Amino acid sequence: MSYFSVQNVSKSYDQGLALSNFSLSLEKGEFLSIVGASGSGKSTLLRIMAGLEIQDEGEVHLDGELILNPKHKLVSGYDEIKLIHQDFHLFPNSTVEENIARPLLHYEKDYSKARVETLLDLLGLQEFKSRYPRQLSGGQQQKVAIAKALSVEPDLLLLDEPFSSLDTIQTHQLISELKSLFLELGTTVVFVTHDLDDALRLTDNLLILQKGKTVQTGSSKDLCESPKTQYVARLFSPINRLPNSKSSYLRPANVKLRTKNGLLAHVVDSRFLVHFNSLQVKLKESGITWEVDDPQRKYAVGDRVYVSWEEEKIMRL
Numbered sequence: 192m193s194y195f196s197v198q199n200v201s202k203s204y205d206q207g208l209a210l211s212n213f214s215l216s217l218e219k220g221e222f223l224s225i226v227g228a229s230g231s232g233k234s235t236l237l238r239i240m241a242g243l244e245i246q247d248e249g250e251v252h253l254d255g256e257l258i259l260n261p262k263h264k265l266v267s268g269y270d271e272i273k274l275i276h277q278d279f280h281l282f283p284n285s286t287v288e289e290n291i292a293r294p295l296l297h298y299e300k301d302y303s304k305a306r307v308e309t310l311l312d313l314l315g316l317q318e319f320k321s322r323y324p325r326q327l328s329g330g331q332q333q334k335v336a337i338a339k340a341l342s343v344e345p346d347l348l349l350l351d352e353p354f355s356s357l358d359t360i361q362t363h364q365l366i367s368e369l370k371s372l373f374l375e376l377g378t379t380v381v382f383v384t385h386d387l388d389d390a391l392r393l394t395d396n397l398l399i400l401q402k403g404k405t406v407q408t409g410s411s412k413d414l415c416e417s418p419k420t421q422y423v424a425r426l427f428s429p430i431n432r433l434p435n436s437k438s439s440y441l442r443p444a445n446v447k448l449r450t451k452n453g454l455l456a457h458v459v460d461s462r463f464l465v466h467f468n469s470l471q472v473k474l475k476e477s478g479i480t481w482e483v484d485d486p487q488r489k490y491a492v493g494d495r496v497y498v499s500w501e502e503e504k505i506m507r508l
């Protein structure tokens with residue numbers, strides 16, 4: 192059996208199915224990013240993994256031990272499994288140092304002190320150790336919450352979109368810092384997010400969740416080149432439906448723009464992006480608007496263009 196496994200887990204709420212026959216397995220120290228839209232069942236899944244939610248069916252095992260849910264365990268949850276979400280619960284009247292030490296109350300004093308020092312160092316929080324949470328930025332508070340979760344050396348860390356309150360630059364920096372930290376500590380990590388870019392900054396080991404089911408697993412390359420659903424395809428770029436087709440799509444980068452030969456279109460919008468201009472072009476005959484890359488920054492709003500493509504670039508979804 193794998194180090195951590197979720198086997199055939201299903202869960203319904205009154206309103207309907209949240210998870211359907213979901214399974215996964217991870218080895219010790221492995222990272223997994225689960226990407227899913229809002230309502231796809233990510234939080235429910237992590238709560239079941241942590242033993243905090245009662246599933247209708249299925250089992251969760253960590254290191255050979257069955258994870259009991261609140262129906263079978265008086266005090267729900269496990270020290271070995273830490274779930275961190277956006278509302279990091281820091282104690283407002285305790286300093287950074289005290290917050291991190293809080294879960295270590297029943298540990299030996301010397302051990303607790305040394306552990307807090309290590310975490311302050313690892314997360315770059317030494318200079319803030321005497322401050323209260325309100326005196327910290329969102330990113331710093333998030334780091335304290337993570338240090339607090341790591342204080343009891345969890346075997347499994349579950350991250351439920353914990354960076355939603357941070358801006359993109361802060362999020363990317365924090366994820367890359369945490370990645371090094373988790374590698375160093377050998378922690379097994381499951382990170383759920385709706386943002387593929389964030390997911391990839393932690394790991395290229397991806398699972399895509401849609402309506403409580405795994406729709407695809409694999410690397411970014413696998414998923415980008417052979418997406419199984421429109422949702423998976425759209426995680427990487429917008430997709431353009433071919434005229435007169437219900438299931439054939441092209442990525443903006445795979446549409447060729449020419450001054451002759453192809454389907455006639457007009458440029459209706461243009462955005463300057465770092466590697467290319469992103470154009471909106473309206474196809475004359477079908478009236479469909481496509482998003483198309485213009486790497487040579489050749490076309491402007493109002494221009495007539497002809498669009499064409501190679502047959503092999505068509506995605507059938």
Ligand SMILES: Nc1ncnc2c1ncn2[C@@H]1O[C@H](COP(=O)(O)OP(=O)(O)OP(=O)(O)O)[C@@H](O)[C@H]1O
Nearest residue numbers: 204205206209227228229230231232233234235236
């Ligand atoms: N306590 C609850 N009672 C009833 N329905 C719930 C409960 N928690 C979640 N659901 C429903 O279960 C489904 C999955 O919800 P869940 O929160 O797991 O999704 P999610 O992917 O984490 O969403 P988000 O990204 O918006 O947080 C949704 O349809 C949601 O409305």
